[in-house]
Amino acid sequence: MTRRWRFHPEGQAWAIAIAVAAAWAYRWRETHSPASQLLEAVLEHTPPGATRRGLQKARTLPLETAPALAARELGSGERVISEDTVPYSVWCAARHLDNYAEALWSSVSGYGDRDTTCAIVGGIVALSAGRASIPPAWLEAREPLPRRF
Template identity: 45%
Template sequence: MSAQLLARTAASLHGLALGDAFGSQFFVPTNRHALSSRLLPPAPWQWTDDTEMACSIYRVLADHGTIDQDELATSFATRHDFDRGYGPATNRMLRLVREGGDWRALSAELFDGKGSWGNGAAMRVAPLGAWFADDLTDVVQQATLSAQVTHTHPEAVAGAVAVAVATALTVSDSDLPAGHFLDRISEHVPESMVHDGIAEARQLLTISDPTLAAQMLGNGRQVSAHDTVPFTLWVAARCRHDFEAAMWTTAAAGGDVDTTCAIVGGIIAASERDHLPPLWRARCEPLPDWAGAPPLDHESA
């Protein structure tokens, strides 16, 4: 594997973690009031389950070069920190996997056998899109595999595919106009409410108010893929070359802010042209050592 491959994947992971940690600060009431004036929340910023699970994806890719579902399930379960904000269904599933349960059966049995359509598969997948950015067919296949470990519902899979493809396009064709960016993503997303939401996001590119966009597209408040992913792609399409503007725009819409900011951050940071703001990075909790992610190129000098 090339140094460039590792660098772009690690950059996406760092951006995801920074977005996650930044967004998580706005569940504190005093910080929410600072949104309108764009005052950075006080340090330290701690990341959540979004980052912890994304680190497992990075680790499995670095070790195997592909999504080994058994390895990914094991990593999710052994690295699971209950205090990172996991949902109750995921907490229970990962505990049972640690106790010897079959992740395939446990994932498929969720929600009366329908599987979870939550946004958890989408929130962690951006680094995978950066890894496989040279082949969008691989992106779709590998994102599907990564989602199925915990989320078997087609909507959750579609959400993961959409975010991974968006990240891949940010790596391979970062100058795509916003509308074409969403069109290219849609070409690879199966028919679903997520797909319909991306089409609606395409129609909303002419508006600039994130609150209005979120009213139409969702902001993750329902913690579902189709209530989360279209809005994050609307932000990414409009703000792909300005990390700070993208984060403030995403946070202004409220909802599941750590997850929406994590998704947007992971997409945008994969572009080589975008460096994460040093002041923000200094406030963010470092990635765990076990992830093995290298520092950003401009920070290693």
């Protein structure tokens, strides 16, 4: 019997948005394009729906906005759904593409689902800022990783 899977459109939008953000962040290391272009690139590829609408709203918030205010406007994962998590996470990553620690502190400042938003933001910013941007004390305090990492 063939099993047919149906995936939620907003879950697909989540995956697309974060994959595009990660790819763009990696390329940013060479281009150093304006950080606001990260949101533009993500919007260009995210399908219509609630997540895209949230990203459109995030695009209008200046990157200098306080994270707590941005979280009130965009959501910060409290509802544990794509439209409430992705826009804030991509916005936080765009604020600090060159500073891993600041990106995570920014993400945490919005409260909400902090482990999820930090995982998303950290994954994106690690690609733009590089491993050297991760504070050595944080690397030393992490759980051991297999040698291949």
